[in-house]
């Protein structure tokens with residue numbers, strides 16, 4: 001089956017509630033799927049809308065977000081970092097303190113609870129780095145749902161610790177051996193499963209992308225981040241100049257930015273993976289002229305495509321930003337200019353991890369460190385009476401092996417050799 005098959009969906013203007021149910025964002029978005037997935041997507045959209053209006057559903061989700069995920073996450077004034085940079089005051093939204101270590105749990109809980117409400121006892125998900133797989137497996141363990149996670153064979157090898165956690169939570173991790181054996185192939189496999197299993201199964205997509213209603217739904221589940229930030233700003237009387245977030249598929253960024261999208265201020269800055277250069281296969285930046293409009297995985301957006309129009313190669317030191325597409329709403333807001341896009345390289349992101357660790361005692365996830373790197377560049381150029389907020393979308397415990405190899409040098413290599421892990425040393 002061809003999942004990039006084009007069925008131009010007709011736009012149902014009546015159905016749209018601008019800001020919440022969009023279907024399309026400018027030219028991007030939509031629902032480009034094989035016929036067989038139309039019904040489950042319609043059903044999902046109806047159930048999601050209805051659940052958003054249900055007090056019972058909302059209060060159950062709210063309870064889980066507080067007592068299980070650990071919300072609200074703190075907003076920290078990074079005093080040492082600010083002093084060292086000299087310039088704008090740097091605040092950090094510590095989303096990495098949420099259970100399972102990143103923002104992904106907000107969406108996983110929202111969708112898993114929705115699946116339960118729809119009477120679906122089985123969840124499938126795709127995962128690249130494994131972060132979304134871990135959040136999904138945890139949510140399923142908590143809510144008593146069966147869970148299967150599709151993961152590229154190569155990613156399984158690269159992200160062993162997350163495979164271990166998923167299995168510990170009781171999920172079945174299925175290796176995907178087709179195509180490039182990475183995330184994009186795992187998505188195809190999950191869609192294929194769903195086409196045959198949708199009556200009993202919910203497909204829990206991990207970022208603000210895919211066919212509608214996923215981009216809207218994931219944004220709404222992640223917007224809890226932005227609402228908390230907005231409330232803190234009000235409480236502290238904080239005038240904020242810019243919000244800065246890393247952008248893979250775009251779920252942490254759109255959730256963080258959500259309450260501010262319809263306003264002129266603050267500046268919203270998305271940071272993509274600059275990798276190790278601007279050539280094909282050296283980065284994962286889709287904005288700034290690198291991406292081409294295309295239709296992949298059921299939605300229209302900007303993608304890194306090769307000369308044959310196929311999904312192209314990407315690279316980033318952070319597995320979570322290493323995806324060829326960008327959520328349709330971010331692509332559209334980038335085009336309109338509401339969101340500015342910039343890039344941070346692998347090396348700049350590593351330097352940011354080191355900086356925030358030594359100045360603030362925080363371990364940024366490598367993904368989030370891209371936002372941190374951009375903040376370190378922006379802050380010194382702004383006056384001291386301005387504030388910026390960096391989104392620490394996740395904590396970096398998961399990156400131990402990559403970080404230690406890069407930052408600790410010989411001592412770490414000796415440790416790996418002693419443990420018999422020559423291939424990683």
Ligand SMILES: *Cc1c(COP(=O)(O)O)cnc(C)c1O
Nearest residue numbers: 207248249250251252320367394
């Ligand atoms: C998955 C992940 C990302 C990238 O995904 P988005 O959908 O762009 O947010 C960023 N940061 C962390 C910590 C992640 O786990």
